[in-house]
Amino acid sequence: SRMVVFEIDQSRPQAWKRPRLVELGFGIPPFLRLVPVDFEAGDVWPERLTAAGFDTARPAIVASTGVSMYLTKEAVTATLCQIATFAPGSTFAMSFMLPIEMLDPDVRPGVEQAAAGARAAGTPFLSFFTPEEMLTLAREAGFKGVQHVSAAALAERYFAGRSDGLRPPNNSEELLVATT
Numbered sequence: 498s499r500m501v502v503f504e505i506d507q508s509r510p511q512a513w514k515r516p517r518l519v520e521l522g523f524g525i526p527p528f529l530r531l532v533p534v535d536f537e538a539g540d541v542w543p544e545r546l547t548a549a550g551f552d553t554a555r556p557a558i559v560a561s562t563g564v565s566m567y568l569t570k571e572a573v574t575a576t577l578c579q580i581a582t583f584a585p586g587s588t589f590a591m592s593f594m595l596p597i598e599m600l601d602p603d604v605r606p607g608v609e610q611a612a613a614g615a616r617a618a619g620t621p622f623l624s625f626f627t628p629e630e631m632l633t634l635a636r637e638a639g640f641k642g643v644q645h646v647s648a649a650a651l652a653e654r655y656f657a658g659r660s661d662g663l664r665p666p667n668n669s670e671e672l673l674v675a676t677t
Contacts, residue, residue, distance in 0.1 A: 501528050503551055505542060508533035536572045543579050556586035556677075563670075566594040566622040567615070573624055574634055577675075581639035587677040589640070592670045596625040604666040631673050640675035647671055 506514075511531045518525055525531070530549040534542040547553060559580055565573050573593075580589045600608055612622045626634070628645040635643040648668050656664045 501530065501550065503530045503532055503546055503549060505532045505534045505546065507535050536568055536576065542576075554584055556584045556588075559583070559587065559589045561589070561591040563592060565591060565626070566624055567620055568624055570624050570626075573626075574638065577634055577638035577640070581635075581675070581677060583677050585677050589673070589675045589677075591673045591675075593626045593631050593673060594622065594624070594670055595668055596627060599627065600669055601667050604669050607666065608669050628671060631671075635673055635675045640677060642676040644674045645671060646674060 504511075504514075511533045515525065515531065530551075532542070532545050532549045534540045534545055536542065543553075551557075561576075568576070577589075580587070583589075594608070597605060597608060597612075615622055628647070632643050632645055648665055648671055651672060652664045652667070
């Protein structure tokens with residue numbers, strides 16, 4: 498009940514989300530702050546976040562999933578550098594896509610189709626990272642603790658023992674967990 502959620506996204510998707518939440522009967526909950534930001538346009542997102550009520554003096558949990566592939570490596574690096582300055586005790590979890598040549602052969606066609614679909618929709622995949630590259634970027638950004646969590650480890654933790662056989666691909670989207 499004391500948690501405040503700050504959702505950062507481009508202004509166009511957020512303009513769609515606001516009325517959609519109302520239409521579905523949820524409204525805009527008092528704990529939710531929708532903060533429009535365009536990372537590629539040079540928006541100073543930490544200032545927008547603070548203006549929306551984010552307290553930079555308190556530790557935060559920041560999740561960024563399904564985003565890094567749409568940003569340039571420069572924007573990803575800048576984002577890492579900004580979040581690394583958050584209050585000590587903050588945790589950042591970010592998914593990232595492996596380079597296509599690192600994918601298992603049975604996963605590649607699906608990722609290539611997803612990339613083609615994203616490109617056709619005007620939102621191409623721009624960045625792919627090896628786990629070592631992502632860990633290095635996070636360390637260089639100033640995070641004190643960095644960890645790579647593989648898609649296989651996530652699947653084992655959250656999908657083991659399912660009777661329907663549902664599992665995410667073995668190695669496509671990986672996870673960085675970093676602490677300040």
